[in-house]
Amino acid sequence: MASQHDASSSPLQPELYDQVFAPVEAEMLAWLDLPPGARILDAGCGPGVMAARFTAVVGPSGQGDALDQNPQALERAREYLAGSPHAERVQLHQGDLLRLPFDDESFDPAWASFVLHHIPDPVAAARELRRVVRPGGRVVVRETGVPLRMLPFDLGIGEPDLQDRLRVAHNRWFNTIRYAEPVDAPYPFGWSQVLRDAGCQGVTVRTFWLELLPSFTAVQEQFLLDSVQRHLDKPELRALLDPADVETVTQLTDPASPYYLLARLDLHVLAGLSLYVGTVG
Template identity: 30%
Template sequence: MSQHHASHQGHDHGQNQHNQQSHDHSPGHHHDGTHLDWSEMALLLERQAEIASPAYTEAAAWLGTLAPVHGVRRVLDIGSGPGVVTSLLAEAFPVAETVAVDGSPELLVRARDRAEARGLGARVSTLHAELPEAIGILGEADLVWAGNSLHHIGDQRAALAEFAGLLRPGGMIALVEGGLPTRHLPWHIGIGRPGLEARLDAAHAYWFGEMRAGLPGSVDEPDDWRALLADAGLTPAGTRTFLTDVPAPVSPVVRELAVSHYQRFREGFGDRIDADDRKTLDRLLDPADEKSLHHRTDLFHLTARTVHTARKG
């Protein structure tokens, strides 16, 4: 389970996601950690998270107003991916040991290297753990950050209760789930039928439901995060949504990420979208087409991620 690889649009990654922190989900791929080449995806995941870094920096600063900064001694970044947010949390809580927790050893190497490059190596560590089975080995924490990772666990209610059990008295959980779907294009793009992204969202939502239902021990649980946190014995402490807004014209890195985003839709959805929309995606992905993502002047990156917090009494 990785944070930034897999942020469900509207639930995000990616956190996951997945995040994700990114993370967008990868339609057509498995989410048990055994069929994804994280080393191959690592650069993409890092770039996704870096674009969202201002929003996550703002979120971390907000957490510092809810929890005593110098009282936070240990932070768990659950589903850390390549550790972009891990380092941001370490900077926001300067006396804490911050632990990147992920199921991918390759991404944890990236997290460790990033922390060392930012001068945080003495306070950032990594822990390889497959969740939810390994939640019990994570140890106590004053802050548990679960960024777009909880929705990769079949029984979210049970996992939240276990996360709550990791908190020291007065400790806090920050759960990144939900927000708004990522947008890259206007409603009318001059090719195909207007409203392409809304139709892709619908296909993605259906796919996400199938992904959730296929997880081991999956429980059909409404996304009432405040209620779930309260049922875990915690006191809800506030919810905020943080915006990532990169207007046109975008940098080459943002353009590259948009191309990757649509490539994954095209490869993963197949018959989930109609022939006209597949044709539009093919044109968007064709570098020789003047209407493609490679040349468009109307390309942007806009999304929002919601952080739900709760405190242990």
């Protein structure tokens, strides 16, 4: 996909990610307490997983619209939704979040997940989301609150605190692919400020936690292994690690190694996904 939706710019492979985070997303949906019959917008929908989940909770009279600028993302969404019993109530649209092809006051909520960080002017994007939300409705922005971590401080191999060095490498790499074009002066404030600057009221945040100890399901194992393996597979990320850390990651991801990640019983998986919510006056 184009750099705006390099699947790898998502925290991890989107479908795998959504399977692992399904219980967390169920909690989010319960907390949002959407009324039956609501019309929701999933802006920057990617593979469309959340559009399907939203539409499932708003009942047979509810409706979802899922928009993405990337035709390949929409193709994936089409394939994903083909397996959903709610597919006929989700309309897919190709378009730009900055110029939404919808009337004013059409939705509640307008949801944008892991999208605004790709847009150089996130306030303009949030303003556009606000425009299409009905009075009293909500703009909801999902972003990473606390990045995934699972490794103990001392692994018995390499320098302690590999997890933080992996995170630093990831952040440095992510900063290079964050925008499709170079941006002179990125908006320098956090997500609650974005919503306030876009004119939303009563801005609030709630973080939802994934917390796991072994043993893991096969999907969780695949997800956890991928989250480490990608530092070897992605040359740009690998180049940002010390050779000693590359060796440690190699050992962690080798099933034949005594340091194999999935043989450890001391992993503690922790990740926080934050929902920033603003109300439209």
